Amino acid sequence: MINDFVLFGVLPYVALVLFLLVSISRYRTKGFSYSSLSSQFLENQHHFWGSVPFHYGVLGVLAGHLLAVVAPRAILSWNAEPLRLMALELSGLALALVTLVGLVNIVVRRLENRLARRVTTGLDWLVYGLLLLQVGSGIGVAVVHGWGSSWFATNLTPWLWSLARLSPEVGFVASLPWLVKLHIVSAFVLIGVFPFTRLVHVLVVPNPYLWRRAQVVIWNRPRIHRGHGG
Amino acid sequence: MDVRSQISMVFHLDKCIGCHTCSIACKNVWTDREGTDYMWWNNVETKPGTGYPTKWEDQEAYKGGWKSDGKELELRSTSKKKIVPNIFHNPSMPSMDDYYEPWTYDYKELFNAPEGDDQPTARPISMITGDPIEIQAGPNWDDDLGGSKVYAANDPNLSVLSDQQRQQMQAIERLVMFYLPRICNHCLNPSCVASCPSGAMYKRGEDGIVLINQDRCRAWRACVSACPYKKTYYNWSTGKSEKCILCFPRLESGQAPACFHSCVGRIRYLGNVLYDADAMRAAALRPDNELVDAQRELILDPNDPAVVEAALRSGVSENVIDSARRSPVYRFAKEWKLGLPLHVEYRTFPMLFYVPPLLPVMSVSDGALVRSDVDALFADIEKARAPIEYMGKLFGAGNSGKVRYALRKQLAVRIWRRHVTVGDVTAEAASKALLEADCTVEQADAIYRLSTLATWEDRFVIPPFQREAAMEMMVDPHEHRAGAGFGFREAPRRS
Numbered sequence: 001m002i003n004d005f006v007l008f009g010v011l012p013y014v015a016l017v018l019f020l021l022v023s024i025s026r027y028r029t030k031g032f033s034y035s036s037l038s039s040q041f042l043e044n045q046h047h048f049w050g051s052v053p054f055h056y057g058v059l060g061v062l063a064g065h066l067l068a069v070v071a072p073r074a075i076l077s078w079n080a081e082p083l084r085l086m087a088l089e090l091s092g093l094a095l096a097l098v099t100l101v102g103l104v105n106i107v108v109r110r111l112e113n114r115l116a117r118r119v120t121t122g123l124d125w126l127v128y129g130l131l132l133l134q135v136g137s138g139i140g141v142a143v144v145h146g147w148g149s150s151w152f153a154t155n156l157t158p159w160l161w162s163l164a165r166l167s168p169e170v171g172f173v174a175s176l177p178w179l180v181k182l183h184i185v186s187a188f189v190l191i192g193v194f195p196f197t198r199l200v201h202v203l204v205v206p207n208p209y210l211w212r213r214a215q216v217v218i219w220n221r222p223r224i225h226r227g228h229g230g
Numbered sequence: 231m232d233v234r235s236q237i238s239m240v241f242h243l244d245k246c247i248g249c250h251t252c253s254i255a256c257k258n259v260w261t262d263r264e265g266t267d268y269m270w271w272n273n274v275e276t277k278p279g280t281g282y283p284t285k286w287e288d289q290e291a292y293k294g295g296w297k298s299d300g301k302e303l304e305l306r307s308t309s310k311k312k313i314v315p316n317i318f319h320n321p322s323m324p325s326m327d328d329y330y331e332p333w334t335y336d337y338k339e340l341f342n343a344p345e346g347d348d349q350p351t352a353r354p355i356s357m358i359t360g361d362p363i364e365i366q367a368g369p370n371w372d373d374d375l376g377g378s379k380v381y382a383a384n385d386p387n388l389s390v391l392s393d394q395q396r397q398q399m400q401a402i403e404r405l406v407m408f409y410l411p412r413i414c415n416h417c418l419n420p421s422c423v424a425s426c427p428s429g430a431m432y433k434r435g436e437d438g439i440v441l442i443n444q445d446r447c448r449a450w451r452a453c454v455s456a457c458p459y460k461k462t463y464y465n466w467s468t469g470k471s472e473k474c475i476l477c478f479p480r481l482e483s484g485q486a487p488a489c490f491h492s493c494v495g496r497i498r499y500l501g502n503v504l505y506d507a508d509a510m511r512a513a514a515l516r517p518d519n520e521l522v523d524a525q526r527e528l529i530l531d532p533n534d535p536a537v538v539e540a541a542l543r544s545g546v547s548e549n550v551i552d553s554a555r556r557s558p559v560y561r562f563a564k565e566w567k568l569g570l571p572l573h574v575e576y577r578t579f580p581m582l583f584y585v586p587p588l589l590p591v592m593s594v595s596d597g598a599l600v601r602s603d604v605d606a607l608f609a610d611i612e613k614a615r616a617p618i619e620y621m622g623k624l625f626g627a628g629n630s631g632k633v634r635y636a637l638r639k640q641l642a643v644r645i646w647r648r649h650v651t652v653g654d655v656t657a658e659a660a661s662k663a664l665l666e667a668d669c670t671v672e673q674a675d676a677i678y679r680l681s682t683l684a685t686w687e688d689r690f691v692i693p694p695f696q697r698e699a700a701m702e703m704m705v706d707p708h709e710h711r712a713g714a715g716f717g718f719r720e721a722p723r724r725s
Contacts, residue, residue, distance in 0.1 A: 029720075030720065031445045032444065032468075032470075032720050032721075032723070032724070033723075033725065034448070035447075035448035035449045035469055036448075036469070037449060037469035038450075038451060038464075039466070040319065040320060040323055040325070041324075041325055041326055041451065041454075041464045041466050042325065042326055042358075042466055043325070044324075044325035044327075047319060051318045051319050052318050052319050054318075055318040056318070114359050115326065115358055115359065118358055118359045119466060119467070121725070201448065201449075204428070204448055206427035206428045206450065209313065209427040209428070210310055210313075210314075212429060214423075214424040215419070215423055215424060216426075216429055216431060216432040216433065217432060217433045217434075217435045218432045218433070218434060219434075219435035220434075220435070220436055221436070221696075221699065
């Protein structure tokens with residue numbers, strides 16, 4: 001019981017506090033390093049089969065998790081029909097497999113290609129190890145303990161909301177199988193190490209590009225007349 | 231009218247001897263760091279040739295620059311529509327293979343090798359991994375290989391020539407080549423700036439120098455694909471793109487950029503021009519064969535009172551306008567129409583102008599003898615060994631007329647000077663040549679002087695940068711008295 005409390009009542013807070021404080025302080029003091037070190041320039045073929053499936057897969061999987069947290073009732077009523085439940089489960093599993101294929105390609109590429117290996121740091125390997133554990137355990141859960149979309153909504157969503165209310169109700173997770181617990185714990189470890197690693201690029205997604213004008217002009221002195229160009 | 235000042239350049243290709251001194255000066259000052267080892271912000275190519283990175287002019291493959299249907303301008307590489315699905319893998323990104331893997335030699339081995347029967351050797355080792363590598367190619371591997379089947383024959387610009395013309399260019403007695411030094415063009419309509427997802431790239435308002443904010447660059451690499459000249463480079467070590475900064479710290483203290491200053495042939499000229507930023511978009515939409523004229527029309531006459539008034543209203547200061555009046559670039563590119571932009575069909579309006587090389591037939595083989603033929607020096611440019619269409623593809627967006635005009639004028643100046651200094655050309659013949667080339671005697675003398683006798687001050691007319699005034703806008707000098715002069719900058723390291 002005490003272990004459960006540490007893992008599901010304390011660890012999430014430690015991870016979230018680390019995430020918040022380090023993300024902000026690194027942005028302010030080490031802004032230069034706030035990106036993912038792309039290696040596409042060094043190896044341009046295999047890169048496609050790693051990066052593209054991984055990113056699209058993981059975005060889909062994370063969107064599914066988020067949906068279960070914010071709209072558990074909608075998920076449950078969707079799952080009331082067995083056919084719809086099957087469809088949801090299978091598409092989740094498919095996305096996870098796409099993620100895994102991408103991740104394995106990423107790791108193999110960085111092991112095989114001597115140039116890509118040169119720019120892979122110890123922290124990168126830690127990230128890839130944790131991601132493999134995370135995706136692997138997630139797929140394991142989906143295969144061994146089916147209908148996860150339903151019991152996520154009934155057990156994990158209330159637990160996550162209890163964390164948000166600062167009164168963790170560990171009971172919701174204590175009875176879950178060890179594989180699910182592993183998936184949860186490694187998720188929070190990932191959140192904790194997130195701000196120290198290349199994962200920070202998620203926080204600086206360049207969305208302003210889509211609505212800024214084409215040319216950027218920076219003036220040192222204020223201008224009297226400003227044209228259309230910037 | 232939104233008048234701005236732009237630092238721009240002229241390279242006089244008839245004077246380039248291909249010595250690569252400019253490249254070395256730049257390399258030593260800016261790109262001898264890890265991650266920049268493969269970059270040549272300044273490089274010198276042999277034309278016809280494939281260049282660096284290999285076949286950079288082939289935009290079907292590299293997708294650089296803008297494309298236009300006459301109504302809209304769109305990036306060929308990652309426009310706003312295309313960036314979203316392609317953000318995880320840039321589809322038109324060149325890789326290190328397109329440049330070369332930088333190497334050094336294992337010099338230690340020469341000293342540390344154990345005693346033996348053989349001479350120790352210094353094997354080539356990769357500057358990235360330190361492993362021994364087989365060198366496949368380098369940045370100027372096609373140097374002087376004007377007739378090469380591997381390099382010259384694969385020049386993308388040869389596509390405009392007929393098979394017969396191409397074969398003629400390969401014939402040993404007609405072999406032709408010239409040097410093409412290249413730096414960042416600091417374009418008026420830079421596609422690299424427009425492509426940057428992070429908004430890290432920008433043009434400096436006061437002088438038009440294109441820079442990358444190293445703190446805001448997040449390694450999306452879009453600029454590398456978008457620049458049609460392949461003059462932004464990805465630093466594989468810091469994960470930031472870098473490019474020619476036109477030695478702005480030198481310019482700000484009144485010095486010429488390192489490559490300009492070190493140029494042995496004195497082919498390089500630098501000065502500012504005034505242009506109308508409001509007219510740029512419409513100009514960029516004009517059809518290919520009008521683009522040279524469109525760019526010339528953007529450049530404004532600094533002696534025109536209406537332009538001066540508009541410039542002052544736009545915040546260009548009196549002494550910057552005065553500097554534009556003395557600019558050698560204005561004379562070459564606008565007044566004399568000798569300077570031409572390289573591949574203006576990419577629609578970025580490059581502000582580096584090239585005076586195309588004459589490449590005359592210098593000698594004629596007469597049986598076993600090779601005799602120098604003075605008459606051939608002044609032969610018609612149509613007989614020049616490089617087909618005019620080839621030059622038109624490089625410097626006229628396919629409009630050979632622009633190149634023909636520039637070459638004919640250069641030739642007329644040469645004939646005129648022959649008349650003045652040697653005297654074996656009659657005054658009538660010389661005047662006729664000038665008249666046909668749309669050139670007055672005064673202009674011919676001015677071209678002659680600026681091409682051959684120009685001093686440092688004539689070649690580099692550096693406008694006042696007024697950085698001291700700019701600093702006062704940002705910090706109060708009295709408040710910061712006795713403070714740390716250089717501020718606190720973060721070292722460019724990832725960890």
